[in-house]
Amino acid sequence: MGQPESPVLAVNNLTVEFRGDDGWVSAIRDVSFSIGRRECLGIVGESGSGKSVSALSILRLHARATSRISSGTIVFNDRDLLKLPEPQMRRIRGAEIAMIFQDPMSSLNPVLTIADQIIEPLRLHQGLTAAAARKRAIELLGLVRIPDAARRIDDYPHRLSGGMRQRVVIAIAIACQPKVLIADEPTTALDVTIQSQILQLLKELQSELDMSVVLITHDLGVIAQFADRVVVMYAGQVIESAPVLDLFGKPLHPYTDGLLAAIPRLDGEPGRLKSIAGSIPDPSVHIPGCRFSPRCPEALPVCHEIPPALLPASALRWSRCPPRLAAFGAIADTP
Ligand SMILES: Nc1ncnc2c1ncn2[C@@H]1O[C@H](COP(=O)(O)OP(=O)(O)OP(=O)(O)O)[C@@H](O)[C@H]1O
Ligand SMILES: [Mg+2]
Incomplete structure (x- = not known):
């Protein structure tokens, strides 16, 4: 559990843009996360939050004509994957970093x-x-x-x-025993029983093959069961990351509160499913302050004005919510 000192893969300050009708639009902005050896890192967020764009960037699978990586590094084995010539990247793809794609129908050739x-x-x-x-x-x-x-x-x-x-x-x-396996919604198309069997299989293979797994899902219940650490994405940004138990125990972002409240609970009263009011903004919409501020029940005036940075709350915890970080005592502890 937790993140070892030297990550197997580190994504740093990654911004990816797509060509739109009125110029380039950022689909993900300043995204950073890392994966430790034998760790299962969950990436969670609503539809359109940038999970797949982040994952596809690691393998450089975005079309060159319509996309560009405008900042960031992706460090694997001490090398920045974004700087590798394509033939070297081809040797890494599938062999050292493998991916299970979100669309199950296109994964096998009939x-x-x-x-x-x-x-x-x-x-x-x-x-x-x-x-x-x-x-x-x-x-x-x-x-x-x-x-x-x-x-x-x-x-x-x-x-x-x-x-x-x-x-x-x-x-x-897993044919080539990859060091990192990225599973993008690997069970979305399956019914619940099969879903948990497949996730259990991934978990067993992770330890049998000594792999690191990035598990992408919109389901925090899946994260609770299978991930060691979790990255929460919102509107193209990482807004919080933490070991799973810490995140469930004390979220450091109001958006995470909303995601947690939306999980159906066996012990909860039926029909009391809370969800977050409003919807995720279109990537092309300019939001001056925190990208969650228009939906945030706790937003202060400053939240609508200044875009917050992702800051450490402790060695393993990060948040993009300054009021929550201050309440946690994190800013004072940060050197
Ligand atoms: N090829 C593309 N061209 C233009 N915009 C794109 C492209 N791919 C993704 N986007 C945009 O980037 C944003 C993030 O999309 P992404 O697919 O990463 O979301 P996601 O978190 O994986 O959502 P889901 O849970 O639905 O899979 C969205 O606004 C999406 O419309
Ligand atoms: Mg996706």
Whole structure:
């Protein structure tokens, strides 16, 4: 639990812009977070908060013609991924940093067998012979708990259930034993029982394969169960990050209060689900102060005027809410 001294991957002050009708628009602004060895880092936030844009930036998967990274670094193995030539980046993608994409339907090719789809990355990145790659592919299907792997490997994706297909997607992602696995809403399309089986599988693989996992979700319940640390995003910014228990115990941003209040509780009265009034602003809308201030029940006049920085509250806790930080005693403790 917690973040070791030297992170495996660190995103620092990342700003990504997309070309809009009236010029460039920032989809994420000044985003910073890091992932420790064997850590499961959760990234949570409402739809449109910038979770996927952040994840895709790590692998440099945004289209060059319509997007640009206007500031920041992404440090992996002491190198800034944003400065690597494309051939080197290609060697990292899938092999050292792998990703499970948000859209489950596009993850598997319906006209290729499972074997074809798992064997390809093994031959490409690890130079295995066809026979060795097939043997390894069967092992991988076993690793993701697909029963009767030696027979299922020659099936086409449509022969498998949604949960089994997602296991194949995970097998492909871990094929080259990546150091970091980014899972963007890996269970959105699955029903609740299958969802928790898949998340449990990811958790087991994380420790079996010594991986760091970035788990992206809009569901704080999933974060509570599976993540060690959590980054909360709002309107393209990180607004708070903390070890999970600290975040649930004492949120340091009013937006996080709202997210926590929106979790349905088994012990709560039915129908008392609170949610945050208003909606996330469009990235092109200029907001002079804190981007949450128009929706914030605790906003002070200054919050509407000065954009706050993400500041440390303690060694592992950060917040972008100056009044909460002051109440926590964080500013005085900060050197
Ligand atoms: N290719 C693109 N071109 C233009 N704008 C984009 C593009 N991709 C994302 N955006 C914008 O960037 C912002 C962040 O989007 P992102 O997909 O990262 O949200 P998200 O947090 O992953 O949401 P969800 O929970 O719905 O997946 C949104 O306002 C979105 O419209
Ligand atoms: Mg997304």
